[in-house]
Amino acid sequence: MNTRxxxxxxxxxxxGPAWHALQEHVRALRAMHLRExxxxxxxxxxxxTLEAAGICFDxxxxxxxxxxxxxxxxLADEAHLAERIAAMFAGERINRTEHRAALHVALRAPxxxxxxxxxxxxxxQVHEVLGRMAVFAGRIRGGEWRGHGGRxxxxxxxxxxxxxxxxxxxxxxxxxxxxxxxxxxxxVSNVDGTDFAEAVHDLEAAETLFIVSSKTFTTxxxxxxxxxxxxxxxxxxxxxxxxxxxxxxxxSTNARxxxxxxxxxxxxxxxxxxxxxxxxxxxxxxxSTMLAIGPGNFHALLSGFREMDEHFRHAPFGHNIPxxxxxxxxxxxxxxxxxxxxxxxxxxxxxxFPAYLQQLTMESNGKHVTLDGVRxxxxxxxxxxxxxxxxxxxxxxxxxxxxxxxIPCDFIAFGRPLNALGRHxxxxxxxxxxxxxxxxxxxxxxxxxxEGTAEALVPHRVFEGNRPSNTxxxxxxxxxxxxxLVALYEHSVFTQAALWRINAFDQxxxxxxxxxxxxxxxxxxxxxxxxxxHDGSTNALIRRYRRMKG
Ligand code: F6P
Numbered sequence: 001m002n003t004r005x006x007x008x009x010x011x012x013x014x015x016g017p018a019w020h021a022l023q024e025h026v027r028a029l030r031a032m033h034l035r036e037x038x039x040x041x042x043x044x045x046x047x048x049t050l051e052a053a054g055i056c057f058d059x060x061x062x063x064x065x066x067x068x069x070x071x072x073x074x075l076a077d078e079a080h081l082a083e084r085i086a087a088m089f090a091g092e093r094i095n096r097t098e099h100r101a102a103l104h105v106a107l108r109a110p111x112x113x114x115x116x117x118x119x120x121x122x123x124x125q126v127h128e129v130l131g132r133m134a135v136f137a138g139r140i141r142g143g144e145w146r147g148h149g150g151r152x153x154x155x156x157x158x159x160x161x162x163x164x165x166x167x168x169x170x171x172x173x174x175x176x177x178x179x180x181x182x183x184x185x186x187x188v189s190n191v192d193g194t195d196f197a198e199a200v201h202d203l204e205a206a207e208t209l210f211i212v213s214s215k216t217f218t219t220x221x222x223x224x225x226x227x228x229x230x231x232x233x234x235x236x237x238x239x240x241x242x243x244x245x246x247x248x249x250x251x252s253t254n255a256r257x258x259x260x261x262x263x264x265x266x267x268x269x270x271x272x273x274x275x276x277x278x279x280x281x282x283x284x285x286x287x288s289t290m291l292a293i294g295p296g297n298f299h300a301l302l303s304g305f306r307e308m309d310e311h312f313r314h315a316p317f318g319h320n321i322p323x324x325x326x327x328x329x330x331x332x333x334x335x336x337x338x339x340x341x342x343x344x345x346x347x348x349x350x351x352x353f354p355a356y357l358q359q360l361t362m363e364s365n366g367k368h369v370t371l372d373g374v375r376x377x378x379x380x381x382x383x384x385x386x387x388x389x390x391x392x393x394x395x396x397x398x399x400x401x402x403x404x405x406x407i408p409c410d411f412i413a414f415g416r417p418l419n420a421l422g423r424h425x426x427x428x429x430x431x432x433x434x435x436x437x438x439x440x441x442x443x444x445x446x447x448x449x450x451e452g453t454a455e456a457l458v459p460h461r462v463f464e465g466n467r468p469s470n471t472x473x474x475x476x477x478x479x480x481x482x483x484x485l486v487a488l489y490e491h492s493v494f495t496q497a498a499l500w501r502i503n504a505f506d507q508x509x510x511x512x513x514x515x516x517x518x519x520x521x522x523x524x525x526x527x528x529x530x531x532x533x534h535d536g537s538t539n540a541l542i543r544r545y546r547r548m549k550g
Pocket of ligand 1: 213214216218219222278510
């Protein structure tokens with residue numbers, strides 16, 4: 001695949017005619033209120049609602065006109081978005097700084113597909129690993145795989161961090177409804193010993209399986225937790241090192257480090273350097289997910305990803321949900337000065353979805369230089385954050401409604417509940433619709449006065465409105481629906497990166513802190529007083545800590 005000609009390099013985002021036209025256009029747009037946009041155009045809601053891949057995407061409450069869309073699409077053309085999408089799907093090494101493909105779409109390709117890296121079709125490898133995962137999942141779920149002492153495995157602890165944790169824990173929580181309830185799942189990520197201690201405090205070692213998940217198998221946190229897990233297990237199982245084989249499996253691209261740890265090659269589930277950590281929840285990194293929901297549901301999850309991939313790849317940009325979402329983010333960041341985007345799932349099972357998206361969005365697009373290494377003269381990724389509704393309404397929505405910042409919101413909701421309970425779901429959905437309407441249309445001075453509000457209170461009770469949101473409405477939170485949602489955000493992030501000309505697939509920004517920590521560890525642990533050569537503040541903190549620990 002890498003014989004293709006490289007995709008053309010786009011001129012700087014701010015150089016093309018679309019940028020200048022958008023700047024001009026947004027000057028007028030800022031003065032337009034969503035009230036007017038709706039009242040002057042009865043067909044607006046219908047025209048700006050898309051149905052694709054089982055998602056109803058209502059973006060009519062965005063501060064856009066047809067002209068805004070036309071200019072955003074022109075901006076996408078100037079960025080060669082179509083070519084960049086084709087390059088990703090073709091397995092080109094679009095992660096230029098690491099000289100790698102970014103081929104997570106191959107993880108959910110059907111068995112017969114042909115997607116090549118260096119001339120080799122990777123799809124059979126993907127399905128070989130999926131097959132081994134399914135066999136293993138069947139043995140754990142069915143009680144056939146036994147612990148060292150012959151007891152059934154009842155507890156599964158995933159040890160990993162970043163993409164080797166956030167995807168698994170998010171998917172487990174999101175799909176808990178479908179999970180094998182006779183198994184207990186725990187997730188350990190933090191090097192803070194409390195995370196491990198609390199995760200295992202009530203578990204029987206003889207019934208516990210650890211999945212050590214790490215793409216590199218060198219990550220400080222994961223290796224430290226894995227060694228503590230081994231000590232914990234052996235201390236409880238009589239110290240017989242042979243027990244490790246029955247209680248540890250690994251998910252990694254680093255076979256040598258896995259065997260050095262003492263985990264047999266047979267108990268390792270591999271993936272590849274063309275899968276980025278934050279794009280890996282549908283690779284073997286999803287082993288805990290498959291153990292929880294079973295191979296059939298895992299394949300349904302993959303089919304959801306695939307459906308969104310196909311939509312992203314083939315739908316015209318004006319009818320392409322991830323492209324439109326990505327373009328809207330660019331609009332608010334670069335033309336309205338928005339600093340953040342709130343993601344608000346009205347579905348309790350998606351409580352870890354915003355946390356998952358933090359890594360996906362910000363580790364991907366938190367970049368300050370272009371693919372060519374030139375410092376950008378525009379903002380890149382906003383801060384993504386959020387909480388499930390309706391909880392957030394009683395916490396931070398005040399700022400979204402009446403604060404001084406523009407915060408575009410994504411509302412995510414489902415037509416049917418997984419736990420039907422009296423009126424709960426109607427009340428939940430009423431709140432989704434009410435919030436998006438209140439944000440968009442607000443309540444003006446005249447309306448507040450007409451309610452008989454005391455004059456002194458009028459300014460306090462005014463809602464300016466004109467606060468934009470997307471509403472994503474799906475039928476039900478199924479495994480396939482989750483796959484669609486994750487792929488949707490993956491491709492929206494890709495779209496943003498293409499417009500910003502940045503590499504969404506490296507993460508050099510995490511390195512400096514890691515290297516400094518490695519240098520500081522011996523300074524904290526040495527018996528003799530170390531010679532410290534950091535800045536004054538860091539030296540003083542290290543000295544104080546050493547005194548504290550005695
Ligand atoms: O430190 C950042 C990071 O490299 C992430 O990109 C990655 O998801 C995480 O660490 C974990 O890495 P690994 O799976 O190699 O342990």
